[in-house]
Amino acid sequence: MASGVDSFYxxxxxxSLLQVVKCDCMKMVRQKIQIKKIDNLTARxxxxxxxxxxxxxxxxxxxxxxxxxxxxxxxSATGKLFHYSSSSMMQLIERHRGLxxxxxxxxxxxxxxLKENNxxxxxxxxxxxxxxxxxxxxxxxxxxLDMDELIKLEKMVDGGLNHVVEAKNDKxxxxxxxxxKKESKLMEENAKLKKQAEKSEGTGNGIxxxxxxxxxxxxxxxxxxLRLGLPFAN
Amino acid sequence: MASGVDSFYxxxxxxSLLQVVKCDCMKMVRQKIQIKKIDNLTARxxxxxxxxxxxxxxxxxxxxxxxxxxxxxxxSATGKLFHYSSSSMMQLIERHRGLxxxxxxxxxxxxxxLKENNxxxxxxxxxxxxxxxxxxxxxxxxxxLDMDELIKLEKMVDGGLNHVVEAKNDKxxxxxxxxxKKESKLMEENAKLKKQAEKSEGTGNGIxxxxxxxxxxxxxxxxxxLRLGLPFAN
DNA sequence: CTCTCTATGTATAATTC
DNA sequence: TGAATTATACATAGAGA
Numbered sequence: 001m002a003s004g005v006d007s008f009y010x011x012x013x014x015x016s017l018l019q020v021v022k023c024d025c026m027k028m029v030r031q032k033i034q035i036k037k038i039d040n041l042t043a044r045x046x047x048x049x050x051x052x053x054x055x056x057x058x059x060x061x062x063x064x065x066x067x068x069x070x071x072x073x074x075x076s077a078t079g080k081l082f083h084y085s086s087s088s089m090m091q092l093i094e095r096h097r098g099l100x101x102x103x104x105x106x107x108x109x110x111x112x113x114l115k116e117n118n119x120x121x122x123x124x125x126x127x128x129x130x131x132x133x134x135x136x137x138x139x140x141x142x143x144x145l146d147m148d149e150l151i152k153l154e155k156m157v158d159g160g161l162n163h164v165v166e167a168k169n170d171k172x173x174x175x176x177x178x179x180x181k182k183e184s185k186l187m188e189e190n191a192k193l194k195k196q197a198e199k200s201e202g203t204g205n206g207i208x209x210x211x212x213x214x215x216x217x218x219x220x221x222x223x224x225x226l227r228l229g230l231p232f233a234n
Numbered sequence: 235m236a237s238g239v240d241s242f243y244x245x246x247x248x249x250s251l252l253q254v255v256k257c258d259c260m261k262m263v264r265q266k267i268q269i270k271k272i273d274n275l276t277a278r279x280x281x282x283x284x285x286x287x288x289x290x291x292x293x294x295x296x297x298x299x300x301x302x303x304x305x306x307x308x309x310s311a312t313g314k315l316f317h318y319s320s321s322s323m324m325q326l327i328e329r330h331r332g333l334x335x336x337x338x339x340x341x342x343x344x345x346x347x348l349k350e351n352n353x354x355x356x357x358x359x360x361x362x363x364x365x366x367x368x369x370x371x372x373x374x375x376x377x378x379l380d381m382d383e384l385i386k387l388e389k390m391v392d393g394g395l396n397h398v399v400e401a402k403n404d405k406x407x408x409x410x411x412x413x414x415k416k417e418s419k420l421m422e423e424n425a426k427l428k429k430q431a432e433k434s435e436g437t438g439n440g441i442x443x444x445x446x447x448x449x450x451x452x453x454x455x456x457x458x459x460l461r462l463g464l465p466f467a468n
Numbered sequence: 469c470t471c472t473c474t475a476t477g478t479a480t481a482a483t484t485c
Numbered sequence: 486t487g488a489a490t491t492a493t494a495c496a497t498a499g500a501g502a
Contacts, residue, residue, distance in 0.1 A: 030476045030498050035298050047498080048300035049469070054496060055296055058289045058479095062308070064269050066282035069309040072293070073330045077301040081333045089334070091360075093327050094353035096307045099315050100323075123357045128313035130364040137371050138390065139397020140275045141312070147409065150402040156372065157398055161391045163373020168384040175381065264481050264493045281481080283487095288479055292496095 048076060056084050071096075098124055282310060290318050305330075 038044035052074060063070045063086035071085040071092040085092055098120040135141045137157055145153065272278040286308060297304045297320035305319040305326040319326055369375045371391055379387065 030474090032477065033299075033498070035295050037301055038299050043498085044300050045469080048296070048302060050497060051292070051296045051299065052302075055289065055292045057496090058285065058292055059306070061269050062282070062285045062289055065267075065272050065285065066278050067271055067311040068282060068286075071305075071307040073305040073326055074296070075303040075326070075329065081330065083330060083334065088353075088356065089330075091353050091356050092307055092309070093330075095309065095357070096315065096317060096323075100317065120354060120357070123354070123361060124313075127357065127361050127364065130361065130368060131311075131313060134364060134368055134371070135311070137368070137394055139394040139401070142398065142401040145401075147402070147405055150398065150405060154395070154398045154402055157391060157395045160371055160373040161388070161395055164370075164376065164384065164388045164391055167373070167376040167379075168381070168388055171379075171381055171384060264491090266494065267481070277481085279486095284480060291479090 044077075052076075052082060056082070059084055060086070094120070095124060278311075286310075286316060290316070293318055294320070 038047055055074075056072065059070050059072045062068055069086050069092055071089050072083060074082040076082070083089065132141060136145075136153060137160070139157075142150065142153075272281055289308075290306065293304050293306050296302055303320050303326055305323050306317060308316040310316070317323065366375060370379075370387060371394070373391075376384070376387075
């Protein structure tokens, strides 16, 4: 209540000031347009270009924000094609066909088409089911479940989590031990080479060559080892 | 120039007034949202339904204003279909097919069938993918994943688990409070009946009957309440 | 056709019922 | 669910380059 009154006063004040300003120096007063074909060709083209971009943007946003699949096809008055689809246009179109009313009307005896549509619809349904299952595992769309089902679901997800963590830890340990092995092997090799280099120090020119060639041939291995090793803080 | 300055003052004044008003009685401050999947399921559904309507409206307006032909297909995350087309969906789709890719025309008589089979195969593939995803969430078929993927998977499953547990706890608490309410109501009733029974004690045979019948009819409710209440140690 | 700029119309996020 | 409300963010008409 109070807020309504307050903002009303504010708006009144705003508008009256605006009016004053307007009388002094404003020329453009944007009209509220009505939705019917724009007469002026140029204006129509400009509007088409602007609004087309707007619609495509909105479609993309909807697809991203809400995890929806969208296909959008636009033909300009001159026949130019613009289109967008969040995934595969063809797939979306076919899915649309499969789900919306019978695509081939008038008793078309296309048995094969019928069959395909049928099994297509079935496949589609399976996909929907799987998707819902997936979403429930991710903790969404849970409102229809009762306590027993929720507990069962929790156990499933918990079990899954355990498996994943286990697999992760295994992989982690394996990678670590593998890298440690590589490390010690390389250190060994390194030490050997250093010794060799010390021996040949007397000749005076063997150092550079052997060092550089060794480095290049081994650098990939040791680099990888170090890079991968760091995150585990060992 | 002058207009710019004027309107700037106006805006300043407006905003400062607005701030004052805000401090007094405004609560809602709309945030600028970023375009990425909305986490909260309810919010996502609400946004989907709002923005979907918005996109469809924009599409219609574009079609009317600029004499364009438009087809729009939207699948919600749950697989529900929404669509619009300014003329015939089929016709637009066919036109799109004809123009978008002239890959294999000329003498291919089963072009349509081919494409349908194609998308059928694609749907099949999607199903396979979803199934694998499902199995991975359950902690199976993990051997192909590297550390990064495993960590990502763990986070996903963990998040899912949290959601499920949360939903379960909510449901549980709700059931408990409902049952407690029932319990107290029944106890009240019970006490009343007991009093009544005491009054009629003079008759000599009313007590037993009323007590026993109350207990049996209420035992299920209170038992459930106790059993469900225990895990939360309250 | 594209881009910019500004003032405005419109869509919509957040919230309540 | 769906329907309001409100304040804000965003889209876009109109004009010019």
